[in-house]
Amino acid sequence: MSSAHAPVSNPFKQPKAVWAVAFACVISFMGIGLVDPILPALSSKLHATPSQVSLLFTSYLVVTAVAMLVTGWVSSRIGAKRTLIAGLVLIVVFSALAGLSGSIGGIVGFRAGWGLGNALFIATSLAVIVASSSGGFAGAIILYETALGVGIAIGPLLGGELGGISWRGPFFGVAVLMAIALAATVTLVRPTPRPARRTGVLDPIRALRHRGLLTMGLTALCYNWGFFTVLGFAPFPMGLDAHRLGYVFTGWGLLVALFSVFGAPRLQARFGIAKTLYANLVLFSADILVIALFTDNTTVLVCCVIVAGVFIGVNNTVTTQAVMTIAPVERPVASAAYGFIRFIGGGLAPFAAGKLAEGVNVHAPFYVGAASVLLGVVVLATAHRQLGEAERVQAAELAAAAPAAARREELQEEALAEDLGSAT
Structure with a gap:
């Protein structure tokens, strides 16, 4: 069966444990966008430059990237559930401390601790969802990316409302919500067996010797440079209030969220992994280029930032599936290696954007972001053969999972019919 005609499994038929982790993912990803509406307020209230404020993203994401290298080492020794809990506890503590801080340096430091918790949680949550999912591998990835999209969507809305009260509000909001996610994880997620082989600290670095994984990681670094330039710097030239x-x-x-769940699977089924990613990255680069050309026009800037969500949603889902398929290593190791490279790009981009704006002009960060995403297309093209292999593997997995999924649906329908019969 070719990937062009592969069926898309239902990602929403999942056990309670998967939903519990997905819920925690929603709240975790809310932390990314929650601080976005308050960036200009932080700059004003704490007398900080945009590049200093952007360090909130840099410290958070760079620490997340480096910590990704040890997530497998930790998880393989204390178990996935305990690793999830440890990550959530760290996020609760450091987000609350950030809210209590009175300086930009203090917030940046506490965001670094937050990033450590984020790394433990993100890498492990993806592995738990994939391992526990009953909707197939592709369905698990779609559910994970749905959680990412929903969290990113709700985060700015809540951040804008809380930020309208005080710039401290979003940090305390994250602490409360992550405490709820922690309670859900403790009560609903069952302990998972530890892997037969313990993961070494250097395993993710060794995994990057595989050309396909390294190429996908470098492509993601280029893409995330553009992504986090938009996310971390665009609020400054918009000139809007927190709401x-x-x-x-x-x-x-x-x-x-919408294009992670509905757009990406259909585009991939129609055009395949390679063509979808090539076209999507080119269009995303063009969108950032328009932002660069019309940075002073608030209407154009706002519209292009919103439209960027289409390309980010498609890229996140298709790329994550490709990475987890293309890597010839255990999926937790692949996730850690890939996360290490891509979050480095995401962490450095907002700080570099602030410096470029201060040293050149407000348009420069977006020109660099557009060029970076376009460079990602060139890098990706060097792994075209590996992308084709990933398409074949995913098609085979979907074909193998289809009979089992159909049988589960038959059993569910039979059980429902029996319940209705006994009720009448």
Whole structure:
């Protein structure tokens, strides 16, 4: 069966444990966009430059990237559930401390601790969802990316409302919501067996010797440079208050969610992995280029930022599936290696954007972001053969999973019919 005609499994038929982790993922990803509406307010209230404020993203994502290298080592020794809990506890503690801080340096430091918890949680949550999912591998990835999109969509809306009260509000909001996610994880997620082989600290680095995984990681680094230039710097030239910034990035996040769940699977089924990614990256680069050309026009800037959600949603789902398929290593190791490279790009981009704006002009960060995403297309093309192999593997997995999924649906329908019969 070719990938062009492969069926898409239902990602929403999942056990309670998967839904519990997905719920925690929603709240975790809310933390990415929650601070977006308050970036200009932080700059004003704490007398910080845009590049200093952008360090909130840099410290968070760079620490997340480096910590990704040890997530497998930790998880293979204490188990996935305990690793999830440890990550959630760290996020609760450091987000609350960020809210209590009175300086930009303190917030940046606490965001670094937040990033450590984020790494433990993100890498492990993806592995748990994939391992526990009953909707197939592709369905598990779609569910994970749905959680990402919903979290990113709700985060700015809540951040804008809380930020309208105080810039401290979003940080305390994350602490409360992650405490709820922690309670859900403790009560609903069952302990998973530890892997037969313990993961070494250097395993993710060794995994990057595989050309396909390294190429996908470098492509993601280029793409995330553009992504986080838009996410981390675009709020400054918009000139909007916290409420309106929240609405803008909520619209952006909704498109991320919709195209992660509905757009990406259909585009991949129609055109395949390679063509979908090539076209999507080119269009995303063009969107950032329009932002660069019309940075001073608030209407164009807002519209292009919202539209960027389409390309980000498609890219996140298709790329994550490709990475987890293309890597000839265990999926947790592949996730850690891939996360290490891509979050480095995401972490450095907002800080570099602030410096470029201060040293050149407000358009420069977006020109660099557009060029970076276009460079990602060139890098991706060097792994065209591996992408084709990933398509064949995914098609085979879907074909193998289809009979089992159909049988589960038959059993569910039979059980429902029996219940109705006994009720009458």
